[in-house]
Amino acid sequence: ARAVQRGRLRRPLAVPRAAAPAPRSLLGATPVGFWDHVLLGKPYEPAAGEAPVPAAPLASMRREFEFWYPVDMRVSGKDLIPNHLTMSLYNHAAVWQDDPAKYPRSIFCNGHVQVDAEKMSKSKGNFIGLLQACEKWCADATRFACADAGDGILNANFDTTIADRSILSLTAELEWARAALAGSAKDASMRPAGAAATWLDAWFANEMNRLVLAVTEGFASMRFRDALKHAWYGMQEARDRYRSGCVESGLDAELTRRWVEWQALLMVPITPHWSEEVWSAVLGREGCAVRAAWPTPTAPIDAGVSAAGAYLFKVSSVIATAMANHEKKAAKAKGKGGKPADGGAAAPKPNQARLYVARKFPRWKERVLELLRSHFDADSGAVSEAVRAAISGCDEIKVPSWVVACHEGRQPVCTSSDG
Structure with a gap:
């Protein structure tokens, strides 16, 4: 359109009568030979009596069409499936019936946006515009809540609670990363240099590799909620488990720094401003995080290590739950005077477990x-x-x-x- 209209993509809304007429289109009519060349690649042969199109713009338009086609993805609302999107496929099949490679490679449909599980409307007073959302929560928190709103053709639910919590979570993680790498975090002491590696080191590295693949797959398939699930919640859970398991031995400095770096890079598509702050201010890296290389696994995924880790944390959870239930029962059994209801001696609090x-x-x-x-x-x-x-x-x-x-x-x- 830019070339055909000689750079004029839009006509003026109102043209004074005395004004000069707008420049004519490059094409006086719609010559079939022109479109056969641009869209189908056939040799250009102007019809009898037809003014030929200059070679330079003709070649430019053909080159531009080849650059943009086929369409990698068309995104639209789910209500357009039975009309516009279906007719688009018919049109492509009619024009390029001998060249299926020009058909759209994918179509992604989305539902309508809700706010806190209610239809967004001005009459209800819950209509949130983009500028209003950024002013209230900031851009990154808004993007975080949008990514968490849902995938597929179901109606997306913008949860304001998620937006509120994301501000606190992002701020807390920024401060933790800064303190951990500086060696001043209260819950993250680093292991002395040269200390022997632990089994949890191998699990942590393997889990980060697994999460990178899961995040990559989520973004590639337009499942942003899945991507967020692994990029944020999954990475947070992996770090928390590694941190709690290394209270005695300390964290491996290299793995911890890798986690901070990958956490920033995996969240770049969702929270770019937060990632840039981590990248430059915390990691001290030059350049922009958005231009940095995407993380790649450092080794093949070890399914055995993943299975062993899942079992280990399951057992740990079972023990913690049993301890909590024991304390609840002990507290419930106490009488008003702080003694067991049956008058006997209080059962000692368990301080060890025997595993077979x-x-x-x-x-x-x-x-x-x-x-x-x-x-x-x-x-x-x-x-x-x-x-x-x-x-x-x-x-x-x-x-x-x-x-x-x-x-x-x-x-x-x-x-x-x-x-």
């Missing part, structure tokens, strides 16, 4: 793993369906739910040789 670790699986579980291994196809990376008949015909095997979980990969499995 099985050195190997029960025989029936070992048999399940043997059958799964024997029916595993390394080329396809899948287990043959024939394993179901083999398992059902084995008298040693019980507890079908555990068997199904192993078959579907939902049950973390570590052999005795894995430790």
Whole structure:
């Protein structure tokens, strides 16, 4: 349009009668040969009596069309699926019937925006404009709440509570990162240089690698809520677990710095101003975070380490819950005088736990793993369906739910040789 209209994308709303007429379009009519060349790449042959289009703008428009097509993604509202978006596909199929590569590569639809689970409208007084949101919460907090509002064609819910909390969370993390790297954080003492690595170091590094892949996939597929889930909440949870597990040994300085750097970079698409502050003021890096290289895993993801970590934190949670329940029961059993209701001595508060670790699986579980291994196809990376008949015909095997979980990969499995 820019080239055809000689740089005039819009006509004046009102033209005085005495004014000179606007310059004519490059094309007096709509010559088929012109569009066949620009859109289909056919040789340009002006029709009889038709003024030929100059070669320079013709080549420029063809080059520009090739640059922009095919469309990587068209984004629109879900209410346009049965009309505009469907007709767009029909139009592309009609024009480029011999060149499907020119069809849109993807179409992304979104729902309507709600505020605190209610329809946004001026009559209700809950209408929030972009400028108003930025003035109330700041740009990054607004973007944070928008990313958390939802994915897909369901109505997005802008939760003002999330926007409020994000300001506190982003500020707190900025201060923690600054204190941790400076060695002044109360809950994050660094391990002495040259100290031996711990198992949690390997888990933390592996978890960060896993989260980077999950965040990348979320952004690539336009699932911003999923991306935020891993980029912020997932990274926060990983850091918190690593920090609580390294109270005695201290944090690894290199891993901690990597976490701060990756946390800033993974959040750049959502909270660019916060990320720039971390990048320059905390990490002391030059340039802009938005121009920095996207994080890439430092090693392949170790599923065994992930499964072991999930099990470890599950056991830790079970113990903590049991301790909390014990204290609640003890407090409930006390009489008005602060003594047990039955008059006996108060039970001492538990200060240790005894864990029993099985050195190997029960025989029936070992048999399940043997059958799964024997029916595993390394080329396809899948287990043959024939394993179901083999398992059902084995008298040693019980507890079908555990068997199904192993078959579907939902049950973390570590052999005795894995430790």
